[in-house]
Amino acid sequence: MLIGNEPLDLKLTLIDSAQCFRWTEADGRFGCAFEGGPVWLSRTQAGIEAEGNVDCAALRRYLDLDRDYAGLAGECAHIPAASRAVALMPGLRVLNQPPWETLICFILSANNNVARIRGLTDALCRRYGRKWDGEGGALYGFPEPRRLAACGEEELRALKVGYRAPFLIETARRVAEGFPLDALGDMPLDDAHRLLVTLPGVGDKVADCVLLFGCGHASAFPVDVWVDRLLRDWFGLKCKTRADMARQARALLGENAGLMQQFLFHAARTGAMALDGARREKSPGRQEIGRGASK
DNA sequence: GCCCAGGAGATGT
DNA sequence: ACATCTCATGGG
Numbered sequence: 001m002l003i004g005n006e007p008l009d010l011k012l013t014l015i016d017s018a019q020c021f022r023w024t025e026a027d028g029r030f031g032c033a034f035e036g037g038p039v040w041l042s043r044t045q046a047g048i049e050a051e052g053n054v055d056c057a058a059l060r061r062y063l064d065l066d067r068d069y070a071g072l073a074g075e076c077a078h079i080p081a082a083s084r085a086v087a088l089m090p091g092l093r094v095l096n097q098p099p100w101e102t103l104i105c106f107i108l109s110a111n112n113n114v115a116r117i118r119g120l121t122d123a124l125c126r127r128y129g130r131k132w133d134g135e136g137g138a139l140y141g142f143p144e145p146r147r148l149a150a151c152g153e154e155e156l157r158a159l160k161v162g163y164r165a166p167f168l169i170e171t172a173r174r175v176a177e178g179f180p181l182d183a184l185g186d187m188p189l190d191d192a193h194r195l196l197v198t199l200p201g202v203g204d205k206v207a208d209c210v211l212l213f214g215c216g217h218a219s220a221f222p223v224d225v226w227v228d229r230l231l232r233d234w235f236g237l238k239c240k241t242r243a244d245m246a247r248q249a250r251a252l253l254g255e256n257a258g259l260m261q262q263f264l265f266h267a268a269r270t271g272a273m274a275l276d277g278a279r280r281e282k283s284p285g286r287q288e289i290g291r292g293a294s295k
Numbered sequence: 296g297c298c299c300a301g302g303a304g305a306t307g308t
Numbered sequence: 309a310c311a312t313c314t315c316a317t318g319g320g
Contacts, residue, residue, distance in 0.1 A: 111315080113318080120317095161316080163316050164316080
């Protein structure tokens with residue numbers, strides 16, 4: 001069924017943007033399995049087409065289709081780097097993912113690269129998630145908290161999650177025992193943040209990713225290595241700590257700072273906007289992004 | 296071999 | 309409050 005015709009670059013948003021590590025691409029279609037079942041998305045002349053178990057309203061919310069991204073460009077029109085990044089990537093949207101899978105994926109993201117995060121996420125889903133068969137290949141749902149909580153450390157290490165194994169198990173246990181993941185979106189940002197960082201494997205940066213990509217907190221501002229660099233190079237921020245950088249960026253960019261962060265992050269990571277030369281020497285330069293490294 | 300990746304936790308000052 | 313180390317794993 002047709003779910004809309006808003007600007008949305010499926011490959012950029014679902015595969016390449018490193019806010020989600022779950023979708024697979026096959027023959028120009030994009031597939032992922034959620035609680036209700038598998039969904040395949042594609043772009044046709046008419047608009048965005050969805051096949052499978054489709055709750056149109058839920059899908060529109062997941063894809064953030066009801067937000068006015070043209071308005072977002074207007075909000076940062078007075079900030080050159082931000083407005084350039086937003087203008088550079090029409091069709092990039094910030095997803096509203098289920099909090100639980102966002103949490104686990106970003107615990108896996110710590111000191112890790114995108115290709116490996118996707119591979120580990122895929123391994124978790126194949127091993128512990130519900131399987132859905134269909135044309136285009138099988139899709140696997142995300143494991144339930146209870147299922148991961150019941151895992152032994154060694155069986156998770158066998159999937160190559162490394163030292164993150166105990167973080168996954170303990171955090172899964174906390175969630176299974178009632179940690180209020182679904183209430184974070186309705187709480188004040190700072191309260192939700194303070195609560196999230198009590199989970200093992202969750203620091204300031206991962207907490208902000210969960211709040212931005214999984215809880216609808218548009219001002220949550222994750223600062224990773226790329227955002228650290230671009231804030232110095234493009235905004236002239238000089239801060240000792242990343243917490244300070246996040247605070248200043250939010251003060252500068254406003255209540256949708258997190259949404260703008262996603263555009264800035266991607267512009268820096270792909271090289272679409274150049275970082276300072278002196279710093280670029282130390283960075284790895286262009287790297288292949290967005291390929292599903294599942295094997 | 297070295298450095299890096301959407302960092303976090305433990306320890307020491 | 310800040311600096312430094314270590315933690316698996318795979319790619320460049």
